[in-house]
Amino acid sequence: MQLNKDQIRALDQRQLDRHHHNFTHLSDRLAEQGIGTDRIVDDLAAFQVAVPSWALGAGGTRFGRFSFHGEPGNLEQKIDDVGILHALTQTAGAISLHIPWDTPTDYAAVRERAELHGLTFDAINSNTFQDQPDAEFSYKHGSLSATAEKSRRQAIEHNLEVIDIGAKLGSKSLTVWLADGTNFPGQRNFQRSLLQTEDSLKQIYAGMPKDWKLFIEYKPYEPNFYSTVIQDWGTSFMLANACGDRAFTLVDLGHHLPNSNIEQIVSTLMLKGKLGGFHFNDSKYGDDDLTVGSIKPYALFLIFNELVYGMRNNPQNPDLAWMIDASHNIKDPLEDLIQSLEAIQEAYAKALLIDQDKLAAAQRDHDVVLAQEILQDAYRTDVRPLVQRARLSRGGALDPLRAYRSLGVREELIRERGKHTVATGL
């Protein structure tokens, strides 16, 4: 299924007057504060977030999975789903694949399909957290950190294979999320695990094409509950430094212990030129993988404030790879992703409203109240007309969720694919 711009435009016709009215009203108000909207709209229109291939079907928990009808049954259909998201939102211009779930059979056809939808292939992900049916050695006691040399070699080889697959599709980066760790004190030697991991990552890094980047995720717990080898940003940062200039830390919002100051982590990493990628989601307790902005929208805004600051002031940090990493247990996955994309754009737009010069002056003058007011004034602004204007400028829908429903997208997908397809993924 593919949506075209005329279909979307026709749908929005009746709402356009109201949008123009709201946009003019907001622009005038911001102009009074000396804030121009053209640049903000351009920045929003240029902001593209990759969609993970594993979030297009119904997610599950270890207790069960409630399937969703019309799920994509193969890689081509996953690309079609992201194409639909991109057509409506114009901010989902890339897909992030996970191997072996998404190993292509016909590379040319897969590339063509992505091109048709205007999509590129973002970071490719390896999987050494599950044993595959045809695997010779098990990852039960570790993969890149394993003391069993055969498991470790297999995990390294798998990552090198993933790089080859990504290169054939035009990806330029590999993301490694390592589940390795322990469940019980005494189970393994911390130092040995870390050293083995460093050595494995260096071998993977050495096998990347020279224009590729390596992103190293961290996570404090799950699936292991006593220790995780790459448990925090410091460990990831240390490993990235050990690998080299093209290795970076990847921040996944859900991979922090409750109340961690993620915006400060982002800021430190950008200062050091080592923030490479970003996984958006939201959480209440742990790695909950909930819809972006659904639980802690103010925290997301504060994180974006640091990201915007870093993008303007830290040329030592590369352009970031933006991605959603969420999972949907009860919602239509595409509707959930539309909500996440909207929340990302809103948080970014609000951060772009912050007058950085005024904020710096308030900080210099130790005017704590004013500094807080500057942030909160931006946060309290309803920026939706700006986000809509950016989307319209690229041919997206005024209201993507409404368009998705009025165009009967899910119904059409069920007609095409049937009720009982199951998407591979988390």
Ligand code: PSV
């Ligand atoms: C598991 O926590 C996880 O969500 C990581 O964040 C990865 O990015 C993703 O799975 C895919 O492996």
Ligand code: MN
């Ligand atoms: Mn992640």
